[in-house]
Amino acid sequence: MFENLQEKLQRAFKTLRGQAVLNEENIQEAMREMRLALLEADVNFKVVKQLIDQVQAKALGQEVMTALSPGEQVIKIVHDELVQLLGKDTARMKFASQPPTVVLMAGLQGSGKTTTSGKLANWLKNGGHRPLLVSVDVYRPAAREQLKVVAQAIKANIYEGEVTESNTATVERLAKEARREAINTGSDVLIIDTAGRLHIDDQLMEEMQSLKRLMNPQEILFVADAMTGQDAVRSADEFHKKLSLTGVVLTKMDGDARGGAALSIRQVTGQPIKFIGIGEKYDALEPFHPDRIVSRILGMGDILSLIEKAEQHVDKKKAQEVATRALSGDGFSLEDFRDQLRQVKKMGSLQSLMGMLPSIGPFSGLQKAAGNVDEKQITRVESIINSMTQHERLHHEVINGSRRKRIARGSGTTVQEVNNLLRQYAQMRKMFKQMGKGSFARRMAGMKLPGM
Missing domain, CATH: 1.20.120.140 (SRP54, nucleotide-binding domain)
Structure with missing residues (x-):
């Protein structure tokens, strides 16, 4: 980013x-x-x-x-x-005093509106809300089907309704029925995925304005592809003039090396960026924190987001147990090693995690190294450990030459790769063992720092 x-x-x-x-x-x-x-x-x-x-x-x-x-x-x-x-502070979502809160998703075709609707529903679900999704794009059956697939993937409720004709009257009927469904099922947020267009036209805008009058939404979020730069800013400005947007969601931020849209959109439209899409997975949507993004732009890293990611995905109790065992001497097994790798994978790609570290001072080399990281290497390491028996994972010393050949065949790797993994694992165990000894702490305390 x-x-x-x-x-x-x-x-x-x-x-x-x-x-x-x-x-x-x-x-x-x-x-x-x-x-x-x-x-x-x-x-x-x-x-x-x-x-x-x-x-x-x-x-x-x-x-x-x-x-x-x-x-x-x-x-x-x-x-x-x-x-x-x-925008100095993180922009929060507005919720209705009387549920359901209505969120209107607007944007051009290809900006990632339908996927973002699903990501937003997932984010709300994780925050303790009960969202209901509805697609009112009656012009493209594939768009309605896509939202259904997304809803199934995140296990969110969706109102499908019947589409007999492709016109504004059907759009309004679907929206009204979805609101009734939300009230009946106790859903507190209704997310309306509207029709997209390849470009802004009068019919699209009239339909959006009639939906706004009918549904009186608390939020009108414009979904824009961050990589389109000033095109995204111009489209957001057009939509804002006609609809009075309440916020912007910038998608594909993980692939935006320039940042032109992010830095311009609030100043041009006067509306805040509320969320950013940072990946393809359904949990890759996060609130937009201006101060954290600026820290990243200036090479100061984003340690707060990194800590939040770790808190979300890392099992604290399990991590403490592994650390205690590892520092006690012989407790760190290959099974523990595999579990740690899996927890890191849950947090996202290594490249995105390293991107959150500062690019100045002692971390300066890591940002460049992030580009050379082979993400598949972690999968290969996991495959090697998976090819071992339970006994081998807990007692690495029994892995002899013939076992190494079997593990390499089973994991689709070479004996050399198995040897490398076992060597690195042995070094890691040795390091943990030293760290667990009191003498290690004493040696560290007795070390003189340069210039002292």
């Missing part, structure tokens, strides 16, 4: 970080590079101009010039201005 923009901004700030004293000339040089980086990232030119002017005015102020580390002070100003640009 935002790799290109992050890299270019780091280059712009490199000159500032080393300066003991800042003057107008080197601030303007950094601002020029920053302007270029933002424009190349497809950020709206008016937004870029406004941002650069505000940063420059504050950077040339007295408190920066007299600061202890002026370079870092300027980066803090950029951070604060970007957070302001994206």
Whole structure:
């Protein structure tokens, strides 16, 4: 996410970080590079101009010039201005005082509207709500079928209804019936997946406006593909003028290396980004936190989101048990190793997890290394461990040459790969054993740090 923009901004700030004293000339040089980086990232030119002017005015102020580390002070100003640009606080969903809360999903065809409707239902379900999905796209039977498949996958309720004619009257009837169904079944949120178009047309807008009048929704969310940059911003602006959107959902953010849509859309439409889609799985939707996204853009990482992911997917009790066994000496088995790998896989790809770490300081090399990570390697390691018997997983020392050949055949790997895994596992056990000893802690305490 935002790799290109992050890299270019780091280059712009490199000159500032080393300066003991800042003057107008080197601030303007950094601002020029920053302007270029933002424009190349497809950020709206008016937004870029406004941002650069505000940063420059504050950077040339007295408190920066007299600061202890002026370079870092300027980066803090950029951070604060970007957070302001994206909307200072995390935008929350509005819920009706009298259920059901109606959420109208709007957007062009191909933006990921139907999948996002399912992801939103899944997110609400995990938050203790009872969502009901309905598709009112009567023009494309495949769209209605797609929502049905999505609802089954996330085990959410869906109202199908009958479609006899493809017109606005049928759309309105389906929406009314779905609201009645939501009341009868005790669903507290009704998510309406509306018809998409390849481009904005009058019929689409009229239908959306009549749905808005009929359903009086609490939320009208515009779903946009982040990778389309300024096209997404223009479409959002058109929809907002006709429908008064309450928020935006940006999909495919995990593949957006530039970030132009994310940085422009709120400033242009005046509406906040409420959610971002960060993958294909149904749990890959998360609330948009402006401060965390800015930290990522500026290479400071997003440790809070990483901790939240770990809390969601890692079994805390199990992890503590494994840690206790591992540090006690001989307790860390290949079965424990496999369980740890599975828990890491649940959190997402290694590339996305490494992307949440800072790209400056001691972590600087990890971001580049993330691109070279072979995700299939984890699957191969898991296959090797799965090909072992229970006894072999608990007692690795019994794995001799003939057993290694059998394990390699069963896992579709080579004996060399099995040997590598066993060697790495042995090193890991040895390290845990040392960490568990009191002498290890004493040695660490007795170590002198450089310069002390």
